Amino acid sequence: MRRLLLGFIIGALPYVALAELRTWTTTDGRKAQGEIFEIEGDQIGLRIANREYRFSLSRFIDGDQAYARKWQSQPRCELCSKTLGTRTMEAGGKTYHTACFRCLACKKVFRGGDEFRRDQWGMLAHVDHFSFVATCGSCGRMFAKREAKREQILDSNRFACLTCLSNAVLEEKALGLVNERVKKALSQIGIVKPEGKITLVLVDKPTLDEEAKRIRASGKLKGLTLTKFRTVTKGNVSNTTFEHRILVLYGLPHTECEAVLAHEHMHVWLNELFVEAPPDVVEGFCNLGASNLLKIETNKLSSILLDNMQKSSSPTYGEGYRKMAEKLSRLGWPRLLAEMRSRGKGK
Numbered sequence: 001m002r003r004l005l006l007g008f009i010i011g012a013l014p015y016v017a018l019a020e021l022r023t024w025t026t027t028d029g030r031k032a033q034g035e036i037f038e039i040e041g042d043q044i045g046l047r048i049a050n051r052e053y054r055f056s057l058s059r060f061i062d063g064d065q066a067y068a069r070k071w072q073s074q075p076r077c078e079l080c081s082k083t084l085g086t087r088t089m090e091a092g093g094k095t096y097h098t099a100c101f102r103c104l105a106c107k108k109v110f111r112g113g114d115e116f117r118r119d120q121w122g123m124l125a126h127v128d129h130f131s132f133v134a135t136c137g138s139c140g141r142m143f144a145k146r147e148a149k150r151e152q153i154l155d156s157n158r159f160a161c162l163t164c165l166s167n168a169v170l171e172e173k174a175l176g177l178v179n180e181r182v183k184k185a186l187s188q189i190g191i192v193k194p195e196g197k198i199t200l201v202l203v204d205k206p207t208l209d210e211e212a213k214r215i216r217a218s219g220k221l222k223g224l225t226l227t228k229f230r231t232v233t234k235g236n237v238s239n240t241t242f243e244h245r246i247l248v249l250y251g252l253p254h255t256e257c258e259a260v261l262a263h264e265h266m267h268v269w270l271n272e273l274f275v276e277a278p279p280d281v282v283e284g285f286c287n288l289g290a291s292n293l294l295k296i297e298t299n300k301l302s303s304i305l306l307d308n309m310q311k312s313s314s315p316t317y318g319e320g321y322r323k324m325a326e327k328l329s330r331l332g333w334p335r336l337l338a339e340m341r342s343r344g345k346g347k
């Protein structure tokens with residue numbers, strides 16, 4: 001007997017600009033050199049060694065908090081986050097340096113009546129010039145297609161911004177390392193090692209879509225789990241063995257790759273228990289695995305990815321995730337896992 005089971009995850013997200021480098025000290029005495037690039041509510045965005053992180057402001061000593069509040073009180077350019085001078089432009093309730101307020105494709109400063117689009121990172125482009133604009137498939141940042149380096153073009157129509165590309169998973173050895181981290185984190189919530197062997201495969205988008213089509217999966221896939229099982233019955237004793245293949249899109253930044261892998265490992269767990277549940281329960285549950293990994297990370301990408309799941313209008317990945325997250329906060333992991341296990345059809 002053979003059967004295929006499946007699963008996947010969607011995501012889309014974003015990055016930003018400069019301020020002054022200084023030493024930041026946490027209340028437990030740790031120090032890092034970094035610069036603020038944004039403050040939202042009680043979350044402070046710090047760029048440390050060229051990567052964007054987000055922390056709760058209360059993690060820092062009083063002097064740092066005061067510095068951050070002062071930074072926040074000064075009017076700043078939406079694009080570069082430096083303080084505004086006399087030459088400024090306003091659009092859609094945001095203020096920019098006149099020099100910053102330009103289309104990333106044609107480089108011209110916007111004029112009254114121009115229609116433009118703004119990404120989550122403040123990058124701007126004429127609507128009419130959108131065919132010259134590439135959007136990072138992971139963080140959503142826009143950049144000019146003609147300025148893209150060859151390695152930023154991952155598939156025919158899939159792009160990576162330089163920041164996401166700088167820590168992209170491009171070979172299976174790197175995927176294996178990310179996978180170790182994911183397995184460790186999941187084991188801490190009770191997702192134990194599966195019985196069957198898992199083979200990890202990095203694939204390009206056409207291959208992933210092709211595999212998905214074969215098992216009638218749809219959506220903006222970034223990962224896919226294929227489980228084969230075989231049951232051998234001797235007398236009245238049945239023995240079931242499993243084999244899993246997890247396909248992961250190549251070129252995802254570490255953080256997103258962790259989330260995708262975690263989601264797929266949750267499918268493996270469900271598949272071995274033969275859990276049968278509606279798609280919103282299954283995908284919502286698997287996204288809990290992804291969110292678990294994203295909450296461990298403190299970089300800006302992870303908080304954007306979490307936010308995307310939180311706001312996703314998808315009935316399965318969004319709605320389903322929110323329902324399952326609510327359930328998790330009520331039950332906790334051990335009881336939630338027990339409940340899912342009880343939906344299993346046994347082997």
Ligand SMILES: [Zn+2]
Pocket residue numbers: 006007008009263267282283286
């Ligand atoms: Zn899934």
Ligand SMILES: [Zn+2]
Pocket residue numbers: 077078079080081082096097100
């Ligand atoms: Zn500016």
Ligand SMILES: [Zn+2]
Pocket residue numbers: 103104105106107108125126129
């Ligand atoms: Zn333009």
Ligand SMILES: [Zn+2]
Pocket residue numbers: 014136137138139140141160161162163164165
């Ligand atoms: Zn990106």
